[in-house]
Amino acid sequence: MDFYRNLPKIELHAHLNGSLSNATLAELRELKYGKDVQLGTDDGFYKILNGETLSLEECFKKFHYAHDLTDRREALAKATERVIDEFAKDNVIYLELRTTPKSTAYMAKREYLSTVLDVMRKSVELYPQMIVKLLPSIDRSKGIIEAEESVALAIELDAFYPGLMAGFDLSGNPFGTKFADFVPPLQKARKHGFRMALHCGEFEDAQEVKEMLEFGVDRIGHGTFIEGDHLEFARKNNIPFECCLTSNVKCKTVPSYEDHHFYKLLKIKHPVCVCTDDFGVFETSLSQELEICANTFNLSNDEIFELQLKAVEYTFATEHEKNKLREVLKQFKESS
Ligand SMILES: CNc1ncnc2c1ncn2[C@@H]1O[C@H](COP(=O)(O)O)[C@@H](O)[C@H]1O
Numbered sequence: 472m473d474f475y476r477n478l479p480k481i482e483l484h485a486h487l488n489g490s491l492s493n494a495t496l497a498e499l500r501e502l503k504y505g506k507d508v509q510l511g512t513d514d515g516f517y518k519i520l521n522g523e524t525l526s527l528e529e530c531f532k533k534f535h536y537a538h539d540l541t542d543r544r545e546a547l548a549k550a551t552e553r554v555i556d557e558f559a560k561d562n563v564i565y566l567e568l569r570t571t572p573k574s575t576a577y578m579a580k581r582e583y584l585s586t587v588l589d590v591m592r593k594s595v596e597l598y599p600q601m602i603v604k605l606l607p608s609i610d611r612s613k614g615i616i617e618a619e620e621s622v623a624l625a626i627e628l629d630a631f632y633p634g635l636m637a638g639f640d641l642s643g644n645p646f647g648t649k650f651a652d653f654v655p656p657l658q659k660a661r662k663h664g665f666r667m668a669l670h671c672g673e674f675e676d677a678q679e680v681k682e683m684l685e686f687g688v689d690r691i692g693h694g695t696f697i698e699g700d701h702l703e704f705a706r707k708n709n710i711p712f713e714c715c716l717t718s719n720v721k722c723k724t725v726p727s728y729e730d731h732h733f734y735k736l737l738k739i740k741h742p743v744c745v746c747t748d749d750f751g752v753f754e755t756s757l758s759q760e761l762e763i764c765a766n767t768f769n770l771s772n773d774e775i776f777e778l779q780l781k782a783v784e785y786t787f788a789t790e791h792e793k794n795k796l797r798e799v800l801k802q803f804k805e806s807s
């Protein structure tokens with residue numbers, strides 16, 4: 472475990488409200504409901520426990536628990552601080568965190584987004600070793616108006632937080648929604664200069680995968696059901712896959728770790744990185760995901776190191792930032 476923990480790591484797929492640890496949940500619960508209140512104290516609701524049988528659709532219900540606890544500015548700021556801190560403690564040197572800007576009973580969408588961005592900006596001083604970026608998410612289940620609002624807001628706030636927002640994510644419960652509806656706001660985001668890291672092929676829908684690939688994606692979130700011509704297209708265009716092993720196993724979109732498409736991609740030398748998705752919900756960490764990956768597919772420490780080095784390429788960082796990350800990795804290699 473020491474190797475995986477000490478290794479400087481790149482995290483490219485992590486949702487803020489899915490990344491609340493037990494300690495963070497307890498802190499947020501106390502902040503909202505006080506010390507003695509029993510209501511809403513069941514963190515078990517938020518977790519997907521080992522052996523629990525849930526469909527992907529059922530998994531999405533889990534996030535309501537965290538959303539209730541982060542509906543005020545102070546709580547959201549604390550949650551963001553804790554998540555960044557826990558990634559830093561796990562030796563993550565580059566973090567692209569994603570979150571859906573929300574309006575709640577206590578916060579407008581603008582306040583939500585600026586709260587997260589303020590904490591990120593502060594993290595530059597707190598964690599000089601770490602680079603943190605935000606990918607605002609579009610939650611498909613919330614409809615097109617919300618998507619358009621989020622894009623307009625991100626474009627507006629980008630002027631006040633230069634370099635912090637790097638791209639857009641499309642995620643959330645896809646059932647009952649159409650990708651085509653989200654093309655206009657995503658196009659607007661891309662025109663502004665945001666890169667595209669979309670959940671693509673997390674469930675089986677070849678037509679949607681086709682539409683997404685035609686639209687153009689910079690990175691593929693999950694890509695579990697991308698096969699045949701679509702995989703060929705991804706290969707020709709060198710589109711990296713963000714693989715979240717435990718997330719996929721626990722949401723039952725892959726049958727087991729052994730069957731995870733990560734290995735198929737690795738074998739054909741396709742760009743791939745290992746990510747956590749929602750380390751709080753899935754009770755994991757990036758170190759743990761890499762260790763599982765190494766044990767499942769019999770990968771050496773050198774191969775895991777190489778995965779991190781290659782992941783630097785797939786980040787939405789500037790060339791200057793990428794060089795800094797490579798330097799940190801090089802120093803780790805030399806000293807180990
Ligand atoms: C398990 N696989 C997944 N597939 C698709 N979307 C997911 C997801 N895991 C998380 N999210 C998206 O991220 C939100 C939580 O973080 P934020 O409130 O945005 O910070 C979820 O509500 C969902 O929209």
Ligand SMILES: [Zn+2]
Pocket residue numbers: 484486642670692748
């Ligand atoms: Zn995700």
